[in-house]
Amino acid sequence: MKTLPAFILAAAFVSPLAQAQTGLLFKGADLALGEKLIAEHKCTACHARKVGGDGSAMYKPKGKVNTAGLLRGMVDYCSTELNMGLFPEEVTAVAAVLDRDHYRFESKPAARPEPKR
Numbered sequence: 001m002k003t004l005p006a007f008i009l010a011a012a013f014v015s016p017l018a019q020a021q022t023g024l025l026f027k028g029a030d031l032a033l034g035e036k037l038i039a040e041h042k043c044t045a046c047h048a049r050k051v052g053g054d055g056s057a058m059y060k061p062k063g064k065v066n067t068a069g070l071l072r073g074m075v076d077y078c079s080t081e082l083n084m085g086l087f088p089e090e091v092t093a094v095a096a097v098l099d100r101d102h103y104r105f106e107s108k109p110a111a112r113p114e115p116k117r
């Protein structure tokens with residue numbers, strides 16, 4: 001089995017802390033920006049070439065990318081590898097859209113009500 005790059009794993013360890021401080025990782029992410037970036041960078045077109053269909057089979061919520069932190073780490077990794085040069089908030093925005101549309105780590109409708117503070 002292939003192992004994940006260390007910095008993705010690091011992100012998975014760091015993110016629960018970040019989540020504890022700020023709530024959900026993708027809360028407040030700019031979804032419109034994320035959608036625009038996904039279209040601009042032809043993410044789906046390349047994935048579709050690899051897995052066929054509309055490319056969404058590439059996103060495997062039960063695969064090795066199985067937490068919000070790992071998802072964001074994977075987008076960061078792709079951005080770096082493919083020289084997309086995304087800013088951190090853009091990486092978060094892209095990951096948030098993938099979460100909303102495919103992974104649903106944080107976007108489970110009605111499953112997790114906002115904690116009252």
Ligand code: HEC
Nearest residue numbers: 041042043046047050058059060061063065074075078094
């Ligand atoms: C040039 C082709 C290509 C482009 C462009 C591309 N990807 Fe990928 N992506 C891949 C391949 C190949 C994999 C599978 C890697 C693996 O499983 O080791 C992958 C895997 C992923 C995964 C992990 C899926 C999972 O659940 O295991 C995510 C998330 C992802 N890509 C996001 C993106 C995003 C977001 C973009 C655009 C900003 C993007 N990719 C652009 C080729 C591409």
